[in-house]
Amino acid sequence: MKSLKVALFTYSTKPRGGVVHTLNLAEELARLNHKVHIYALTTGEGFFRQVNVPYTLIPSTVVENETIDDKVGRYIRIYTEYLSSINLNYDIYHAEDCISANALYELRKMGLINFFLRTVHHVDDFTSRSLIECQLKSIIEPEYIIVVSRYWERQLRNHYSLNPTMINNGVDLEKFRIRGEDGSKEKAKERFSVNGCKVMLSIGGIEPRKNTLSILKAYSIAKPYFKSQGERLVWLIGGGETLFDYRDYRDEFFSGIKTLGLKLDIHEPHSSDGDIFILGAIPHDSINELYRASDVFVFPSVKEGWGLVVLEAMASGVPVVSSNIEPMTEYLIDGDNSILVSPMDYETLSRKISRVLEETDLRNKLIRNGRKTSEAYSWRNTALRHSEVYRSFLERVS
Numbered sequence: 473m474k475s476l477k478v479a480l481f482t483y484s485t486k487p488r489g490g491v492v493h494t495l496n497l498a499e500e501l502a503r504l505n506h507k508v509h510i511y512a513l514t515t516g517e518g519f520f521r522q523v524n525v526p527y528t529l530i531p532s533t534v535v536e537n538e539t540i541d542d543k544v545g546r547y548i549r550i551y552t553e554y555l556s557s558i559n560l561n562y563d564i565y566h567a568e569d570c571i572s573a574n575a576l577y578e579l580r581k582m583g584l585i586n587f588f589l590r591t592v593h594h595v596d597d598f599t600s601r602s603l604i605e606c607q608l609k610s611i612i613e614p615e616y617i618i619v620v621s622r623y624w625e626r627q628l629r630n631h632y633s634l635n636p637t638m639i640n641n642g643v644d645l646e647k648f649r650i651r652g653e654d655g656s657k658e659k660a661k662e663r664f665s666v667n668g669c670k671v672m673l674s675i676g677g678i679e680p681r682k683n684t685l686s687i688l689k690a691y692s693i694a695k696p697y698f699k700s701q702g703e704r705l706v707w708l709i710g711g712g713e714t715l716f717d718y719r720d721y722r723d724e725f726f727s728g729i730k731t732l733g734l735k736l737d738i739h740e741p742h743s744s745d746g747d748i749f750i751l752g753a754i755p756h757d758s759i760n761e762l763y764r765a766s767d768v769f770v771f772p773s774v775k776e777g778w779g780l781v782v783l784e785a786m787a788s789g790v791p792v793v794s795s796n797i798e799p800m801t802e803y804l805i806d807g808d809n810s811i812l813v814s815p816m817d818y819e820t821l822s823r824k825i826s827r828v829l830e831e832t833d834l835r836n837k838l839i840r841n842g843r844k845t846s847e848a849y850s851w852r853n854t855a856l857r858h859s860e861v862y863r864s865f866l867e868r869v870s
């Protein structure tokens with residue numbers, strides 16, 4: 473079957489969900505013999521990991537004290553100006569976010585491309601004028617829309633009268649599989665200086681959508697309980713690189729740490745008595761160890777497209793406590809492969825964290841069934857479905 477020339481577009485090089493999706497999809501499409509090229513904006517950094525397909529990074533300088541409206545507009549202009557200056561010749565133009573989708577919309581208006589597709593991972597409740605407009609155009613203007621869950625498929629049908637195609641995300645099972653001594657939990661804990669501790673992990677940084685304040689409140693309840701049992705509970709926070717400015721939310725988080733009398737370490741755990749460790753963006757080569765160092769993965773998000781990191785945790789053999797929202801419930805089953813809670817109920821969240829850490833039979837069940845669940849989702853299958861969609865779409869528009 474003839475290979476396709478596919479261009480994938482993303483707004484960043486950092487390890488956010490949409491970027492992770494872009495890179496894994498691109499590499500699997502290339503393994504299916506398609507000719508794939510990635511385009512991304514960069515503020516100076518390369519991709520967070522090695523990328524095994526051709527790519528182009530488009531420079532976008534950092535402007536101090538820039539408003540989000542100005543930043544979004546500038547990013548779209550930079551993307552559009554660059555793409556319009558080169559000779560684009562692809563069968564498929566596929567945007568992974570609203571910024572790149574708006575750039576492709578501008579190219580279509582110029583007559584430089586005839587159509588484009590977009591993956592909508594989720595729809596945000598923006599208050600910024602530019603982001604509202606950016607998001608709306610990126611949803612209603614593409615000729616074809618892909619979503620990553622049944623929940624967002626229904627949302628786009630009901631609220632935008634669209635007919636999207638659902639293709640689930642995958643997980644790199646080979647990367648996250650535990651192997652021999654490399655999978656030793658205590659060895660991994662030593663790497664993060666939390667050996668001898670019970671470790672809860674969250675990934676996604678400190679932001680409202682990840683519901684970090686509820687995790688903080690839950691941790692503040694669970695920590696003294698474990699201390700009364702002669703044990704130390706620590707909380708590792710990874711990730712958090714984002715386009716948006718969550719300064720007020722972060723200020724509330726750090727203020728809450730002080731009010732609750734908790735001790736904070738940033739970047740590398742180095743305090744012998746620290747409680748909360750903010751690790752920032754985790755090097756791709758270290759993310760496996762971070763999962764293996766963890767005893768429970770805590771993810772009470774209030775809005776998600778799919779939850780890529782949940783599948784990564786499950787594939788790594790870490791029991792998951794997650795919010796009971798859609799689309800999480802499309803693959804998470806309470807008491808079977810995860811523990812589900814109402815995201816804002818931090819007291820119940822704390823009790824469930826403690827239960828997972830203390831009940832061996834429950835932990836083993838969640839780990840066993842979590843791994844089975846993760847094995848049902850591969851990037852190979854994701855790429856195969858995209859390949860089918862691309863060919864079907866091209867037949868329709870030819």
